[in-house]
Amino acid sequence: MQGSKVLVVDDSTSVRKVLEKLLSSRGLVVTTSESAEQGLDAINHHAPNLVIADVVMPGMSGFELCQMLKTQASTQNIPVILISGIINESVVTQAQQAGAFDVVSKPFTPDDLFPKIERALNAAKQSNQARDEAVPVASQPSAPLPPITAPVSQPPAPPPPPPAPAVHTDPQPTPSSQALLNELQPFLDKPEIESVFVVGSGGQLLAWLGQTLDEPDLLATYIHTLLSISSVMGEKYHLSSVQSLNLEYLGKTVIVSRISDKASLVLLLRGTGGTGVIRYLVLKQMPQLKAVLSS
CATH class of the missing domain: 3.30.450.30 (Dynein light chain 2a, cytoplasmic)
Structure with missing residues (x-):
């Protein structure tokens, strides 16, 4: 767990400071963002090993941040732990639908937080190892490459038809x-x-x-x-x-x-x-x- 990079996303300055102090004391490398939008920008520049995000924030919510990370191939393996002042069936269901690893209640204690952080980091490590092992080894024999042929010129494609004025999500409705x-x-x-x-x-x-x-x-x-x-x-x-x-x-x-x-x-x-x-x-x-x- 030591040395792992954690991004904390919360609009509350006090929560960010508390988490930064707690996580740093366990040897984690912590960066913070005050909004989900800033968090996305930070992730795109330097991907962390774990994201901890508040559920309710101005602009994009923690649910939406998590959902966006899970829809992108480059970030879908980053675990997300959400923080919520209320944890009920509705919040848990939304967290699961967004792809969150777990939810922590606010205010939180180290005993609540660190076991979930450790499980999330271990799960991400195992997932990355499994992905790396699935990549074919370069030294394995491969089939011979097909002969290179000159490209065949093709006539230009006709222009696409104009879009329809009204659309819906099912092109062939049931x-x-x-x-x-x-x-x-x-x-x-x-x-x-x-x-x-x-x-x-x-x-x-x-x-x-x-x-x-x-x-x-x-x-x-x-x-x-x-x-x-x-x-x-x-x-x-x-x-x-x-x-x-x-x-x-x-x-x-x-x-x-x-x-x-x-x-x-x-x-x-x-x-x-x-x-x-x-x-x-x-x-x-x-x-x-x-x-x-x-x-």
Whole structure:
């Protein structure tokens, strides 16, 4: 464990200092970042052996940081331990879905923290050894190389066709996904609605209609994280489960409505205010959406 490089990502200066002192006392080489975005930049420059990240941070959350690391081949073997002020079934499930190695409660003690750090570093070491052993040895005999032939000139490829004005995630919809798209279509009949999509309970994009968006899968992950944080806050203060979110930006509005435990509806609107008609349409379509998703 000594000499291993650990990156601590937390927006709290006091937590970063406490962790830096604790980890350094065990011979670990510690660097810190105050946001997930800074943490990603640090990882890209000097990959650590372990990342310890807070769950709730301004901007990108610890769940999202972990998920991004696990989707990249260069960082997917770096274990991530998440720190959370609340550890319940919802937090544990989200941590598992994001690919985290473990979760530590905050405030934490050395007895809570160090056994998990040691297990994470050992697991990463074994994983890297197994990966290295799977690489073929250069001295092993190999089949003879095929003869080198002159390249054959090919006619230029025709230009690609123009993109379709509206897209969804399933190029050949199954009957159930087509039924879901049919129930989303009435939202696009309202001129103020630019896009409508459905996000699954794991943050996956289930269906999408309307204006093309940059990185819609990442947007679905953000929506899922917002709902998760809202749910944790509700449990903390003994509130009922969150039903909807209304986010107003400069000239834009995002409305998120929970359909069921399996999915949520997301609407991207032009302008702000005057959403009463839209909310009425959401209530009107909700039974059909629930029926399609439960079938």
